[in-house]
Structures are given as C-alpha cells and as structure tokens.
Amino acid sequence: MNTKTSFYQHNFEDLQDLLKNNAVNPASASLLYRHHYKEKKIEACDHHNLSKAAREFITTNFDFTLPEIELVHESTDQTVKLLVKLKDGQRVESVLIPFQSKYTICLSTQVGCAMKCSFCFTGTQGLKRHLSTDEIIGQFILAWNWLKENRPDDHQLKNIVYMGQGEPLHNFDAVKKASEIFLSQHGMSLGVQKITVSTAGYLPGLKRWNEEMPGVNLALSLHSVFEEKRNKLIPINQRYPLQEVMDYIDTIPLARKQYVIYEYLLIKDFNDTPEDAHATGAFLMGKMAIINLIPFNPFPGSEYQRPLDSSILEFQKIIGTYNLPALIRTTKGDDILAACGQLNTKV
Numbered sequence: 194m195n196t197k198t199s200f201y202q203h204n205f206e207d208l209q210d211l212l213k214n215n216a217v218n219p220a221s222a223s224l225l226y227r228h229h230y231k232e233k234k235i236e237a238c239d240h241h242n243l244s245k246a247a248r249e250f251i252t253t254n255f256d257f258t259l260p261e262i263e264l265v266h267e268s269t270d271q272t273v274k275l276l277v278k279l280k281d282g283q284r285v286e287s288v289l290i291p292f293q294s295k296y297t298i299c300l301s302t303q304v305g306c307a308m309k310c311s312f313c314f315t316g317t318q319g320l321k322r323h324l325s326t327d328e329i330i331g332q333f334i335l336a337w338n339w340l341k342e343n344r345p346d347d348h349q350l351k352n353i354v355y356m357g358q359g360e361p362l363h364n365f366d367a368v369k370k371a372s373e374i375f376l377s378q379h380g381m382s383l384g385v386q387k388i389t390v391s392t393a394g395y396l397p398g399l400k401r402w403n404e405e406m407p408g409v410n411l412a413l414s415l416h417s418v419f420e421e422k423r424n425k426l427i428p429i430n431q432r433y434p435l436q437e438v439m440d441y442i443d444t445i446p447l448a449r450k451q452y453v454i455y456e457y458l459l460i461k462d463f464n465d466t467p468e469d470a471h472a473t474g475a476f477l478m479g480k481m482a483i484i485n486l487i488p489f490n491p492f493p494g495s496e497y498q499r500p501l502d503s504s505i506l507e508f509q510k511i512i513g514t515y516n517l518p519a520l521i522r523t524t525k526g527d528d529i530l531a532a533c534g535q536l537n538t539k540v
C-alpha cells in the first residue's frame with residue numbers, strides 16, 4: 194500500500210513541523226522549497242546539503258507525482274488551454290492568458306461546480322469533487338514547465354486567478370493552502386497582489402477568506418444588480434443575496450490603490466440594456482471598483498447570446514458617467530472554449 198503523501202500538499206510551516214517531528218533537520222524544508230517551487234523542478238531534490246536522514250525520509254514519505262497534461266489547445270491569440278488529467282482520471286482545465294509578454298494562469302479548484310450558474314458551461318456538470326492542494330499547485334507547475342519548454346523566450350508566469358472550474362471559496366482549505374505555498378518567501382514568493390480569488394458570492398467562504406487570507410485580490414461575479422436577473426444567472430444569490438455580500442465586501446480593508454473587481458457578463462437582451470448599465474453604475478458608484486465587462490461567449494446548447502458590439506460600448510460609456518473604470522475584456526481564447534464560464538472537460 195502506498196502510504197506516501199503528496200509533497201505539494203504541505204505549506205512551509207507544515208513541512209518544517211513534519212520534518213522536525215520525524216527527527217529530520219527542519220532546515221531541509223528551505224532546500225526542498227527552493228528546488229520545487231523557486232526552481233520549479235519536477236524531479237526529486239538530491240541536493241548535497243540534504244542529510245542522509247532527510248533523503249531517506251523524503252523518499253519514503255513523499256510522493257512527487259504531478260497530474261498530467263493530456264491535451265494542449267493553443268489559440269490564435271496565444272491563449273493556451275491545458276486539459277489536465279488527475280490521478281483518479283478526472284479532468285480539469287487550466288488556462289494561460291498572455292498579457293504584455295507575461296502570463297496569468299487561471300486555475301481550476303473543483304471538478305465541476307455546485308453553484309450551477311446558468312451561463313456557465315462548467316456549471317452544467319454539477320460538483321463532482323473538490324481538488325486537493327497538490328492538484329491546484331500541480332496545475333501551476335505543469336503550466337510553468339510547459340511555457341518554459343514551448344515558449345522559452347516568453348515564459349514569465351506572474352499572476353494567478355482562481356477563475357477556472359469551480360467556486361474557489363467553496364473549496365476553502367485546499368485553496369488557502371495552495372495560496373500559502375504560492376506566497377511563501379521560501380519558494381515562489383508571489384505577492385498577495387498577484388493572486389486574485391473570484392467568487393460567485395459564496396458568503397461563508399468570503400468571510401473566512403477575508404479573515405485568514407487578507408490582502409489577496411477579490412473579484413465578484415456581479416452580472417446583474419437586479420435580484421430576479423441575478424437569481425437566474427447565479428442561483429446562490431437566493432441564499433446569499435447581493436446586498437448582503439456587498440455589505441460584507443464594503444467592510445474589507447483595501448490597500449492603497451487596491452480595487453475589488455466586479456465581473457459583468459454581458460448577455461444580449463438580458464442584462465445589456467442602458468437601464469442595467471445605469472443601475473450597475475449607481476450601485477457601485479464611490480466604491481474602489483473596477484468593472485470587467487465580458488461579452489458572453491456562446492457555448493453549445495447555451496440559452497444566451499453574445500451582445501451587439503454597440504450595446505457593449507454603450508454599456509461601458511454609461512458606467513463611465515458614474516466615475517467608474519469599466520474595461521471590456523477581450524474574450525481571449527474563445528476559439529478554443531477557454532473563456533470565462535466556458536470551461537468543461539470534454540476531450
């Protein structure tokens with residue numbers, strides 16, 4: 194029986210404690226973190242500074258297996274979608290999004306999703322299971338190594354968004370631990386501002402996140418400020434209504450120049466009218482808000498349609514009259530179904 198646990202499940206403090214409790218010098222944790230997270234090596238660490246006891250402990254107790262990249266789709270706009278196969282054969286997707294010769298990775302946190310948003314391809318699957326910390330970290334390391342190998346001149350992976358399959362705050366513990374590993378100064382050393390967690394408004398998770406992971410960027414899927422429309426788009430709005438979520442967000446302390454991102458999926462003849470735009474502007478006016486306008490990307494069988502370009506521009510213009518920045522997010526990767534709400538795991 195394999196009693197090894199994944200190395201990628203342990204944050205730095207856990208790893209130090211584990212080594213210490215097994216009579217191994219905890220200083221080995223720094224070497225391991227440097228090897229696997231700073232240098233992102235996949236093969237086992239055989240650093241000469243590791244003691245014999247440390248080597249034996251590591252070999253006997255840690256599994257360094259990563260998920261596998263099963264398929265790679267490269268879009269004409271340089272977006273890359275990786276179909277990642279997990280140990281139990283389930284699949285999730287990670288998406289590499291290029292911006293000014295750097296990449297942001299969009300990580301999945303669950304297989305399927307329990308939130309069942311009506312515009313979302315992933316939501317149609319229902320929740321199959323949560324991802325473990327090592328499966329979240331694994332997506333990053335695989336993507337980093339894929340970029341290094343395939344786009345060597347252009348492989349800086351600097352930002353993480355939890356916006357792939359799943360509601361990240363519904364899988365709180367695993368996502369929190371993965372974030373601690375991304376942030377650790379002994380390894381990848383990403384800043385809190387380089388990580389964004391996106392939620393549909395799952396309030397219990399949001400409260401924990403604010404208390405336990407302060408400073409990490411937050412994105413809220415807004416999509417409508419009208420209760421009936423939001424209920425239809427995001428069914429958990431019935432349980433955690435927008436106003437309640439916003440009242441809580443308003444209490445979260447923000448750093449200087451830190452904004453909350455509000456994602457607004459524009460759907461033709463549903464939430465793209467001037468009335469919707471004015472209501473959104475009035476709702477967010479005066480807040481540290483950036484509004485990302487995302488034209489809906491139709492997927493096979495979806496009941497919604499992409500808005501007209503003229504409605505998108507009009508919506509943006511109206512939001513601007515409320516002194517709010519509204520960015521139209523180009524739907525990178527929509528030729529390979531890699532845009533927001535389109536992730537599914539069909540091979």
Ligand code: SF4
Nearest residue numbers: 306308310313316359
């Ligand atoms: S949009 Fe996000 S929260 Fe909603 S069903 Fe899809 S993956 Fe889940």
